Amino acid sequence: MRNKLWFSLFLICLLPTFGHSETRISLFDQVWLQEDVLEVELVTDLDGLLTENENMEYQKASVRFSSEDGLISSWDIKVKARGRYRYRICDFPPLKLNFKKGDLTDAGLAEFDSYKLVTHCFDDEAEAKDNVLREYMAYRLYNLVTDQSFRVQLVKITYKDDTDPRIIESRWGVLIESTDEMAQRIGGKEVELLNQPIEAFDTQAEHRMSVFQYLIGNADYDLTTVRNVKLVKMEATGKLVPVPYDFDFSILVGANYAVANNNVGQYRVEDRVYLGFVHPEGEIRYMDKFYQSLRSDFEDLIRQSDMVKRSNRQYMLKVIEGYFENIEVRKGIYVGAQTGTYSIPVEHFSK
Template sequence: MYLVKISFLTCLLISGVISYSQSDTISEIPDTVSIEYFDVFQEVDPIYPEDPLVLFIEMDMKKFYKSKYKDESVPADLTLVLQDSILYTKKIKIKPRGEFRKSHCIFPPIEIKFAKSDTDNIFTEEGNKLKLVTHCKNVSIYEQYVLKEYLCYKMYNLLTDYSFRVRLLEIHYIDKLGKKKPVTKYGFIVESNKSLASRINAYPVKLTGIPLNKTDFDIGNIMAVFQYLIGNPDWVVSALHNVKLYKLINPLKFDPVPVPYDFDYSGMVNTDYAVPDEKLGITSVRQRVYMGYCIPEEDLRKVLDYYIQNKDHFYALVNNCGLLNNFHKNEMLIYMNEFFEVIENPFRVKTDIESTCKRQ
């Protein structure tokens, strides 16, 4: 099976679908590399976005495009390439996900499902399903949206381990029938609930009705300020809307920990489809509104100082992302500048945060 796939990928190389140099080859995984210890979310330096993993997804593209209207899975072949070597090839099923993006996107986010019997799946820690964020539309700006949302996840990773890890991907979509041209776009994998729960030694809480001020005090306030940093109005803890709750096994930690996800509606990503709720009193997601609860001034100051301590890391993370074009990179940096102008100014903290926070 590997030999067949190697030949197929070699043909793609020759035809120019993949832009490797002539000296590059795709071969079997070297004997010195063991997939048993391969970490999908391996991170060498948190302020340097890692090189993307290369995925090939071969499927009936026409059937996939239609599947979002029928809520059906489509069979596909997934090939993972690491350092120009095929790590493995698997039979998978792909299913579009995300209610809004299924209706809005030509190529919506997808769920990759492995067979439960697949014991040598390197994504075993993720369960048998993977959430994959895709480019949505075949327009260059949408690929920039993907990179910006990916960076939002990485920024939150800098602040706390109680966050979803992500891994950048270079994805080659191949039509099995050869009727549609191959498409190469960036995307990213989001860590599963199962993996996160195991990593932080917790279990998920699926009960709605728990407000932000009944979650872990420190993490809840770090999260609220983060949502303000990226200008994200699209989250509600009590409704579990774009937030997961986890109860730590630690008996000294009673309140659940909130973990945010889905940042495409934020001002930092600034997608052309992001529209804030009218109830918030803003007309654009680029207008920040603090949605956290009011806390004692000294506690708020500690949280804001924590962000100031990480300021250089935030800027470095964005500046070090070579795949982000200059326009969108500058847009992110300017938006961050505006955040730090607020939190470094005591008067602006009172007018922009303390005056709009929710009363306990």
């Protein structure tokens, strides 16, 4: 096993610090194994967790993190379902884990206490694994684009019911870095601001994110309403950096429950629609070259991901190729965007 945990922690300890909380590593740092799989055991009232209700309230749970080297840590936490659409249609919805700040500080860790967990959604084990691994790859691809992204950890989760020990379920998932932790790591703080103009953004960061969303075929986000994207206000510049998450509706992931976003001119899930702001031609050319320079890195990451079955790797490579092999189409899209019309149905790409 290529366990980079202690080396990662060593590097983290060398980072510059600006206050008391920054001198401590986080829970995510502690369990972040990068290419390795983290073993997780979550014990809670599964019936209460999975029974649909409007409030999606927190309930008591315990969680254990382990690697092949043994137990890393064990915690009493609270857990709840998240994502109302997926809560309605999934057999097992995505979750939010909430740790006690006091427990974290007692353990010498930073107070980042809230983490999202991408779960398997459907009971079909093979299909669920495929969906989770493809979405994990979407996060990893964006990590190659920029550090202004969520770090993720692939996990194998064993769910146990605290009222009936016979009920055990083991599935794949993705643990996502805390939003506050990500924001601090990149030099800012999360803000919740709606309807922000382009002048409020770090335009290169916004452009970079919007092109990535187009590249993987994701129209399930909205900068105006801040849906499936977090806004980080950078301390150095005061500008907003958008950080995306939840890529399951993208062409790259191709979750079978994904639906088209007709509101932006996407009439099939396989339609690519560019949803970013208008940018000058010079910036468009720069960003196009930037992504072309990453093509081999994207393809290498996908090819080398042995946990993803071969047919899925081939499919993801085809999606990536569908972007890079249509450079003239892409330029036409950006020229069209200069009209200010963002609902532009574009290149159709089918599985």
